[in-house]
Amino acid sequence: MPPSSNAPEPRPGPLAGLRIVELPAFVAAPLAGMTLAQLGAEVIRIDPLRGGMDQHRWPRTGDGASLYWASLNKGKRSVALPLDTPEGQRAAADIICAAGEGGGIVVTNLPARGLLSYDLLSARRPDLIMMRLLGNHDGSPAVDYSVNCASGFPHATGATEAPVNHVLPAWDIAAGLYLTTGLLAAERRRQATGEGQEVTLALSDVMLATVGNLGYLADVQINGVSREPVGNALYGAFGRDFATSDGRSVMVVAITTRQFDALGRATGLTGKLRLAGELVDADLTTEGGRYAARHALAAVLEPWFAARTLAEVRAAFAGSGALWGPYQTFRQLVAEDERCSPDNPMFSWIEQPGIGTYLAPGSPLSFSRDPVPPARPAPALGADTQDVLAAAGQAR
Known part of the structure; x- marks a missing residue:
């Protein structure tokens, strides 16, 4: 024993x-x-x-x-x-x-x-x-x-x-x-x-x-709809994945107007993001409006991320108030993430x-x-x- x-x-x-x-x-x-x-x-x-x-x-x-x-x-x-x-x-x-x-x-x-x-x-x-x-x-x-x-x-x-x-x-x-x-x-x-x-x-x-607690049962019973698949997009607000120039990917999330404004400032794309919303007639001050404009907003942001490495994205977002995170394998989580x-x-x-x-x-x-x-x-x-x-x- x-x-x-x-x-x-x-x-x-x-x-x-x-x-x-x-x-x-x-x-x-x-x-x-x-x-x-x-x-x-x-x-x-x-x-x-x-x-x-x-x-x-x-x-x-x-x-x-x-x-x-x-x-x-x-x-x-x-x-x-x-x-x-x-x-x-x-x-x-x-x-x-x-x-x-x-x-x-x-x-x-x-x-x-x-x-x-x-x-x-x-x-x-x-x-x-x-x-x-x-x-x-x-x-x-x-x-x-x-x-x-x-x-x-x-x-x-x-x-x-x-x-x-x-x-x-x-x-x-x-x-x-x-x-x-x-x-x-x-x-x-x-x-x-x-x-x-x-x-x-x-x-x-x-x-x-x-x-039920997340509202999906009621969505079917009250609205007669079932949530559709939207890939890596955030359902009902703005958020999705973007590829960087060094082959990595990041997730960017902007649920609130303050978070969306911080994303614009961190990337220097505030004006272009607003214009993208206007082009699709979406109210970017609301979660639903940012969700409706997600494809137009992503089209503005994709080249910015594609032109930068993960390290450059990290530097640009540091202290900005924008919500983001790198996609990581388990190996990368252990090797790279200071929280682990x-x-x-x-x-x-x-x-x-x-x-x-x-x-x-x-x-x-x-x-x-x-x-x-x-x-x-x-x-x-x-x-x-x-x-x-x-x-x-x-x-x-």
Whole structure:
């Protein structure tokens, strides 16, 4: 058994004192647990003896260690149990239901059955909180890609009516953060009443809520229209990509009139941009007018960017108030972006067992009164099994 990796010494952070058990896989549930661990909670991940379904997901190192798994499980403790046996399930239940204020909280996106069902766990610990992620609200399975394809966004992405998938697992990420919100809401109620509860969240409902909250469901029902694909243009305002003379690309955004005026000053094209708006009879003082004139405005701006390198664009825009950013590969992000560096207090160097040393993010939140702990490495699978079982009264 490897040594304990993240022993429960007192940890700083606004969630210090909370003890959360995970039974997770893939993105949403592990992200929820890591988010809470980064704010000071003790988070114990329980996996089968050979690891969960996400133990070896890409990206991986050359010798097969999962960078994905290590990155989503930073700062946790790891327990490995034979969860396919009654003995393993009983040990997991003991860990979940262990006595202590701040404990009795479980997060899972796996089927909660048998000894790990909410009914049996809450019978042992009435103040138990179970935060459970479903695929669809009826309990049928779904994953990010099977939800995203139905969301309407792939048909609004790209430049044609053919659907285009994006590679960001947006619904998993949003669901993970919803899980943390639901858990903290249930824990707040438990503090007030002493009562636990089961809280469920469906991945497809996260998608539907988001589409509705952004106005696209109402747009269909009220206006009878569906957002069209507009390539890299910003829908409803002015913004799009431009190529530079050295083969790079930048995104320029001007949502407000002040931002649009700053773009004109930074490029020296204020007069020509106004003339372009007049030629297409667009009111450039409104978002909708700038969107309607987007092609004319882009025609004015394209030669300016094409005549300059990325460095020259950066110099011209520095301190101007104009909104822009360079398109970057992951490699360029690491090599070129000063925000992705040790100068950003969110980052710290970690030594990840079996992988090596690299710069890793902690919590993006910063509290004026509660210091947030720096990034901590992910545990080796099962590194904390004996310590956690002993604390739960199950040492063997």
